[in-house]
Amino acid sequence: MQLRGSATAVAVPLITPDGDVAFVQYQGANRQLSPAHCADPPDSDVLLLQGEVSSITAEYAARVIGGRGGIVVLNPAPAHDITGQLLAAATVVCPDEVEAAALLGRPTSRGCQASFWMACRPRTGRPCRTAPGSRLTPRHRPVPRRRRERALLRVSP
Numbered sequence: 178m179q180l181r182g183s184a185t186a187v188a189v190p191l192i193t194p195d196g197d198v199a200f201v202q203y204q205g206a207n208r209q210l211s212p213a214h215c216a217d218p219p220d221s222d223v224l225l226l227q228g229e230v231s232s233i234t235a236e237y238a239a240r241v242i243g244g245r246g247g248i249v250v251l252n253p254a255p256a257h258d259i260t261g262q263l264l265a266a267a268t269v270v271c272p273d274e275v276e277a278a279a280l281l282g283r284p285t286s287r288g289c290q291a292s293f294w295m296a297c298r299p300r301t302g303r304p305c306r307t308a309p310g311s312r313l314t315p316r317h318r319p320v321p322r323r324r325r326e327r328a329l330l331r332v333s334p
Contacts, residue, residue, distance in 0.1 A: 178214060180206040186229055202255075204229060212237035223248045228255045228276075232263055239266035256280055 183206035191199045207229040215238040218224075224242040226235045226249065239249045243266055251267035253259045256279035264270060264280070272280060 178210070178218070180209055180214070183209050200255075202229075210234050215241060218242065220245075221247060223250065225250045225252070226263075226267070227252045228257070228259055232258045232260045236260065236263050236266060239263060243268070253280060 184203075186203060186205035186207045188200045188202045191201060193199050208231065210230050212234050215234060218238065218241060221242060224238060224247060226239065230238075235251075239251075243249050248268045249266055250269045250271065251259075251263065253264075253270060253272050253276045256272065256276040259276075259280060270280075
């Protein structure tokens with residue numbers, strides 16, 4: 178979908194002093210999208226949603242496509258506006274570790290897949306799994322200071 182006359186969204190990743198990744202984000206057209214724009218979407222089998230669109234709009238679009246028997250894939254990044262109704266409407270939810278922790282309301286740790294599955298099911302009403310070989314970890318490993326400084330030097334104008 179395209180909103181004419183609206184600027185596109187932009188997200189710029191930054192490395193914080195402690196080695197984590199943060200984003201500076203301009204929402205652009207993502208925040209202007211409303212349920213009215215989704216009232217008659219193209220005939221689609223799959224809907225991909227991200228957290229940049231308002232939860233009201235995302236829930237509406239998910240109900241429309243899901244009501245047609247389509248698959249709704251939710252990437253809940255950023256997770257600040259994700260509702261229980263949106264999680265329940267999604268066929269597949271694919272959070273990264275930061276969003277998984279936010280959705281569960283607690284930090285994740287190594288070897289906690291079983292805990293993740295048990296905590297996830299009551300929130301979604303569906304069984305939950307992690308991809309084979311995936312790990313849920315509490316934080317990104319900090320970038321060694323020397324590598325971080327080199328990376329920052331390359332990014333600087």
